[in-house]
Amino acid sequence: MKLPIYMDYHATTPCDPRVFEAMRPYFTEVFGNSASRNHSFGWAAEEATEKSRKQIADLIGATAKEIVFTSGATESNNLALKGVAEMYAEKGNHIITAATEHKAILDTCKRLEKHGCRVTYLPVQANGLIDLDMLREAITDKTILISIMYANNEIGVLQPVREIGKIAKERGVLFHTDGVQAVGKVPVNVIEDNIDLLSLSGHKIYGPKGVGALYVRRRSPRVQLTAQTDGGGHERGMRSGTLNVTGIVGLGEACAIAKRDMPEEMKRMASLRDRLKAKLTSELDEVYINGTEEHRLPNNLNISFAYVEGESLLMGINDIAVSSGSACTSATLEPSYVLKALGAGDDLAHSSIRFGLGRFNTEEEVDYVGDKVVEVVRKLRELSPLYEMAKEGIDLTKVEWTAH
Amino acid sequence: MAYSNKVLDHYNNPRNVGSLDKKDPTVGTGMVGAPECGDVMKLQVKVDPATGIIEDAKFKTFGCGSAIASSSLATEWLRGKTVDEALAIKNTDIVNELSLPPVKIHCSVLAEDAIEAAITDYKTKQGQPQPVASTSSH
Numbered sequence: 001m002k003l004p005i006y007m008d009y010h011a012t013t014p015c016d017p018r019v020f021e022a023m024r025p026y027f028t029e030v031f032g033n034s035a036s037r038n039h040s041f042g043w044a045a046e047e048a049t050e051k052s053r054k055q056i057a058d059l060i061g062a063t064a065k066e067i068v069f070t071s072g073a074t075e076s077n078n079l080a081l082k083g084v085a086e087m088y089a090e091k092g093n094h095i096i097t098a099a100t101e102h103k104a105i106l107d108t109c110k111r112l113e114k115h116g117c118r119v120t121y122l123p124v125q126a127n128g129l130i131d132l133d134m135l136r137e138a139i140t141d142k143t144i145l146i147s148i149m150y151a152n153n154e155i156g157v158l159q160p161v162r163e164i165g166k167i168a169k170e171r172g173v174l175f176h177t178d179g180v181q182a183v184g185k186v187p188v189n190v191i192e193d194n195i196d197l198l199s200l201s202g203h204k205i206y207g208p209k210g211v212g213a214l215y216v217r218r219r220s221p222r223v224q225l226t227a228q229t230d231g232g233g234h235e236r237g238m239r240s241g242t243l244n245v246t247g248i249v250g251l252g253e254a255c256a257i258a259k260r261d262m263p264e265e266m267k268r269m270a271s272l273r274d275r276l277k278a279k280l281t282s283e284l285d286e287v288y289i290n291g292t293e294e295h296r297l298p299n300n301l302n303i304s305f306a307y308v309e310g311e312s313l314l315m316g317i318n319d320i321a322v323s324s325g326s327a328c329t330s331a332t333l334e335p336s337y338v339l340k341a342l343g344a345g346d347d348l349a350h351s352s353i354r355f356g357l358g359r360f361n362t363e364e365e366v367d368y369v370g371d372k373v374v375e376v377v378r379k380l381r382e383l384s385p386l387y388e389m390a391k392e393g394i395d396l397t398k399v400e401w402t403a404h
Numbered sequence: 405m406a407y408s409n410k411v412l413d414h415y416n417n418p419r420n421v422g423s424l425d426k427k428d429p430t431v432g433t434g435m436v437g438a439p440e441c442g443d444v445m446k447l448q449v450k451v452d453p454a455t456g457i458i459e460d461a462k463f464k465t466f467g468c469g470s471a472i473a474s475s476s477l478a479t480e481w482l483r484g485k486t487v488d489e490a491l492a493i494k495n496t497d498i499v500n501e502l503s504l505p506p507v508k509i510h511c512s513v514l515a516e517d518a519i520e521a522a523i524t525d526y527k528t529k530q531g532q533p534q535p536v537a538s539t540s541s542h
Contacts, residue, residue: 311468328442346440383465402436
């Protein structure tokens with residue numbers, strides 16, 4: 001077993017060697033511009049991008065023509081929200097999203113608010129899922145778009161996408177989903193799930209960084225977007241810019257592998273995750289799993305170790321790469337807004353660790369991680385005045401703290 | 405974030421971890437911070453009332469590595485000092501000793517507050533007039 005161990009697959013994934021091999025010729029040999037219509041270099045590049053389009057479409061139940069290539073999911077999310085808001089401005093200006101969305105959605109919404117849109121940020125329940133009745137009630141005759149993520153990047157919970165899509169369809173509202181964490185990990189089907197727009201990214205599914213796609217439905221309904229980048233009119237006028245052919249080949253190959261291996265990989269991920277969970281919950285008291293376990297990515301475990309601060313825990317397991325929702329590990333010095341949205345209290349956000357398992361993790365690694373985390377949590381609890389007080393039976397919520 | 409070697413040393417080998425009897429009249433206890441802010445420091449001193457010298461100091465901290473290191477260092481410095489010397493310890497001394505980056509200065513301030521709170525508690529128990537009350541909010 002090699003150290004350090006990577007267990008932060010929600011942040012990014014390594015490129016699968018098979019993906020890398022598929023990409024290799026497109027750096028130097030097959031280098032044409034897919035928009036060059038009059039010579040074989042261009043044709044070869046176009047053939048490669050069209051193959052990728054088909055591979056992506058096959059993974060999500062779409063048709064090749066519905067795939068728009070982008071630089072990644074942040075761009076896809078921006079294009080979906082801004083493109084719809086601008087295109088459908090005459091119909092309405094109201095967008096519905098959720099408090100636990102990725103910043104690429106939330107900050108895009110904030111900008112749209114400055115340009116006259118009205119945005120409803122649905123709260124989530126304690127299990128991390130939105131309340132469908134609240135969604136229904138939030139829809140008005142001005143609502144043009146609902147954007148709710150498929151799977152959450154921190155707590156891995158799967159929103160009731162199919163039902164959301166159904167509600168959107170019934171009310172004549174478009175439905176966009178940020179599918180970054182879900183595509184390639186769990187079955188996603190844009191027809192069955194009633195999805196009109198879907199963002200996905202290459203580097204979350206063992207493809208390269210710098211490439212992503214936006215699925216844009218072509219029929220019932222035909223979704224239109226106002227382009228947000230002007231130029232040569234690539235991608236049916238929706239996203240100008242010379243295609244990143246090499247990256248696109250990698251994204252396509254990553255999708256093909258994901259589709260083929262998904263049933264087996266889902267089982268393996270769930271088994272590794274459950275093994276880690278069993279270890280941590282059986283050997284430590286007062287650990288809390290954040291978000292529903294019932295509707296969840298098979299590779300996600302987000303867990304709070306009460307009375308232990310996340311950054312100090314990361315420091316003790318410095319040969320393991322994971323993330324924390326603690327304020328000290330964030331750029332803003334604020335604890336995770338996703339965990340706060342669950343309403344469990346900031347202290348549990350400070351104590352949270354996100355384990356993101358992936359294709360290249362082994363049982364041996366999981367056992368090492370489990371042992372190490374148990375050891376460090378025990379050590380830090382020996383250091384923790386809160387653990388001591390809790391053991392003395394003091395109710396920490398009743399203590400008057402000197403907030404600072 | 406890269407930690408200084410001194411922070412790593414205190415984190416890996418924290419000095420004077422533990423608790424003193426808070427009912428003992430010669431023990432002063434300071435508890436600062438709040439769980440929702442992500443750090444709570446408990447610092448205790450045991451003082452010889454005859455000499456005013458701190459004989460023992462203990463800490464327990466819930467917080468990041470820099471918070472743990474700041475309080476661990478504080479207990480090292482407190483031992484052998486008089487209570488008045490202890491009050492002269494400033495957060496900037498801790499910042500310099502541990503090479504704390506700007507985002508972690510907060511941890512050193514917490515340690516200074518904890519020292520002050522512990523000494524105040526001791527003096528209150530001894531019926532001595534208090535210095536400046538520890539009500540600083542930051």
